[in-house]
Amino acid sequence: MITFPADIPNLSGKVLTVTGPADPETLGVVSMHEHIFLDITRPEHNPRPGYNSPAARTPLTLDNLADVRSGTGNIDNDQLGNFDEQLAEILPYRYAGGGTLVDVTNIGLGRDPAALQRISQASGLHIVMGSGWYERNFHPADMDDLTVDDLTAVIVTDVVSGADGTSVRAGIIGEVGVEGQPLTTNELKSVRASGRAAAITGAPITFHRGGTGDEQFAVLDILEEEGVDLRTVVMGHAGTLGLNLDFAQRLLARGVFVEFDFLGAPGSPWGTLWPFTDLKVAEGIANLVAAGYTDQIVLGTDVCTKLQLKRYGGHGYTYLLDHFLPALTRLGVPDAATRAFMTTNAQRALTFSEGRR
Template identity: 35%
Template sequence: MHHIRTVTGPLDPSTVTGPVLAHEHLALDLRRDSDDEAVLDARHTDPVVRELADLRETFGLSLVVEQTCRGMGRDVAALARLSTASQVAVVAATGWYYEPFHPHGVGTTDVGRLTDTLVRDVHEGIDGTGIAPGVIAEAGSHGERPSEPERRTLTAAARAAVRTGLSVATHAHLGVGGPAQLDLLTAEGLPPHRVALGHQDLLDDPAVHRRLAAEGAYVSFDTVGKNGYQSDGTRLRLLLELIEAGHADRALLSCDISRHGYLTDEGGTGYGHLFRSFLPALREAGVDADTLDLITRRNPLRFLAGADPRERTDD
């Protein structure tokens, strides 16, 4: 498999022995008029580092895919500091979130210029840091069909992915719209195994999950622990249905920590909820150790490296 770009340099997937958090935020700012809590910044550096270091020591956490992109308060220099301090590798992202968070002017910029912007991030680094993204994410839309500006930003994500070899992870708002996202991305020539459809654990529709997986895309159960949106019991049932349908090789898992109140330091479930609560529940339901390793390590590594899971790899 190809090396994975992290904020501290290239990473050989074969050296990653522990689990991966496939969709997280370590530094972001989603504050708008109605939501002052949706921020992780310098005030939260120490608690974030403590959590990551503890998960590395306790559960072997090896890599975090940090999906904060343009318009979300991205700070890749902070990611490099967090990664170095915690000794956990971190992948940074580029792209555009869903339309309410599009920076001014994106809605009137043509796809070619949007694509060039993302390609420049990949080839030259983000915001003058020299730090390159390792994934195009979280490329967003809301509703069953993307809005016109979202069609353009998703098309740019797909074209940039084709040009750079990176994969695309999406934000399907509340789990809705994954099939339309996949159709749009693959229409630009992006293979489905280089697409991960986000927040599918918020959509209680196993048939959609099976369809996306059967078409070759990754299905992200990435809001584990966010019981205000969906119960973990429902998430567990949906994931078990996907596994039983033969698609364990298309599932990804994460917690999508996106507010400082989710940190364990503030009484939240934290980045480790997946390891402390959800994976034990999967084991209790009869999922074996090899399948858990597939979902938490081999799948996200293959996704990031752009490797087709149908091809045998030495992992």
């Protein structure tokens, strides 16, 4: 039996930020997938291999930046926690015309509701906070024992009463981690609980991948079974989806948003040599626009490690506005389309629907 907070408010038509409900059009320019406070060093019951080494424990500086960019595991790199540093990183986003950051850090990733509320007030930016569970390596130790209803109750409480014992409420469910290949029992529970909580509260959902290939359709089927309107669902990390129009059309036909993120990262656990570049992602976006899907596209940079911050040699939270959007323009994407990605689409994606309550 699920125990819910007594009153589930009707937030239909509103966006829920860390400082309370807001009208969608007040959000301005929105980056849909970021992390401001984050700890991806993994929970104690599932430590990342090699994270006891001296190299992993050395703070991130110029001395080890090349190593960490090319994939050497580093604890400091995996933690975004210094309030003053983070404030200095997000202010340029506001100066560049940004209005809202969606921090999709959720349970198990060091989510910090109080710090998010404080930095929202300090920066003047709207911030929307995440809920639910990230990918399986970050699931709690007792995930096997938790039921869908157990998980649902946690998300509903995050959205209705406040997260982690605070009164700061989550405004989006995600990034819900679904790696798939194959979809695991716990991933499927997390997906179903996200859908159930979304149907109850009206909150939108955003996915980390949402499965691989056709698994994404199985994930969306589950959400529909739970009564979710797929027009409030964001499929993140879409990468070069736009270069595979057949698959993209099947996915977009379900009504979801697709999100292009993880842009401009100067390093990663896989180094800097990847099968695709930001330019390929942009070319894919141009394809989708030409095919008529402008209204289903949102963007983010997915800052999730220190080396992406300006202070640590990265491009920070402004790369999207300063460098990626102009590239879309050069590829022939109309200004009205890029404006839609950053404003009306994102605002719509964050807007609560009528919950079942």
